[in-house]
Amino acid sequence: MHKPYIVFPLLSALLLSACATNDLGEPRDLNKTQTGAIIGTVSGAALGAIINHRNRGKGALIGAVGGGLTGAGVGYYMDQQAKDLQKQLQPEIQRGDISVEKRPGDNALLVSMTSNTGFDTNSTVLKPGYLPTLNKIAHVLNQYGKTTVTVVGHTDSVGTHTYNQALSERRAQSVLDYFASQNVNPLRLESYGKGETEPRADNVTEAGRQLNRRVELWILPVVAN
Numbered sequence: 001m002h003k004p005y006i007v008f009p010l011l012s013a014l015l016l017s018a019c020a021t022n023d024l025g026e027p028r029d030l031n032k033t034q035t036g037a038i039i040g041t042v043s044g045a046a047l048g049a050i051i052n053h054r055n056r057g058k059g060a061l062i063g064a065v066g067g068g069l070t071g072a073g074v075g076y077y078m079d080q081q082a083k084d085l086q087k088q089l090q091p092e093i094q095r096g097d098i099s100v101e102k103r104p105g106d107n108a109l110l111v112s113m114t115s116n117t118g119f120d121t122n123s124t125v126l127k128p129g130y131l132p133t134l135n136k137i138a139h140v141l142n143q144y145g146k147t148t149v150t151v152v153g154h155t156d157s158v159g160t161h162t163y164n165q166a167l168s169e170r171r172a173q174s175v176l177d178y179f180a181s182q183n184v185n186p187l188r189l190e191s192y193g194k195g196e197t198e199p200r201a202d203n204v205t206e207a208g209r210q211l212n213r214r215v216e217l218w219i220l221p222v223v224a225n
Contacts, residue, residue: 064187068224109219124170138182156209169193
């Protein structure tokens with residue numbers, strides 16, 4: 001795992017061009033099962049750990065992104081970013097390969113990608129067919145520079161805990177490294193692996209295991225105060 005970019009648990013990617021606007025329509029609704037699974041992947045405590053980690057290095061981060069967001073501009077900025085991600089990723093969203101969720105109350109965005117579309121079994125090498133999707137995300141991240149992105153890898157329960165933990169870390173790092181190669185500021189990027197510890201579905205069935213094999217991007221605004 002790439003030490004300079006490590007964080008605590010989960011998170012995401014992105015942001016800004018203060019003037020970025022978008023005429024995107026309403027985001028596609030997820031069914032109750034999908035929504036529950038996505039919301040259930042991260043506890044308030046986990047998100048709090050990410051926020052606290054960022055706050056410890058806040059001064060350097062604010063300088064790196066050219067100043068933090070303030071007041072009502074924070075929510076607007078994140079709303080616009082969510083809309084741009086939804087617009088760019090509409091084909092993937094419609095296929096069920098990816099979801100983009102704006103969490104109410106904390107201005108965090110969660111982009112969740114099924115890992116079977118990104119990696120072969122037991123592999124940490126990004127599939128060529130996955131790169132166009134990551135390019136779209138990187139494009140939005142470079143537009144919205146006043147955010148941080150934590151890439152979190154997850155696995156199913158097949159195999160040992162030690163193996164799954166290492167696999168999740170390496171997969172998250174592969175995604176982070178790709179974003180860095182697409183000119184996303186490395187100071188905004190972190191990665192973390194959760195192994196099999198945070199399933200969003202039952203590991204008894206293959207369908208459940210496919211949901212659990214995923215990569216998540218947690219996106220947080222850089223706030224000035």
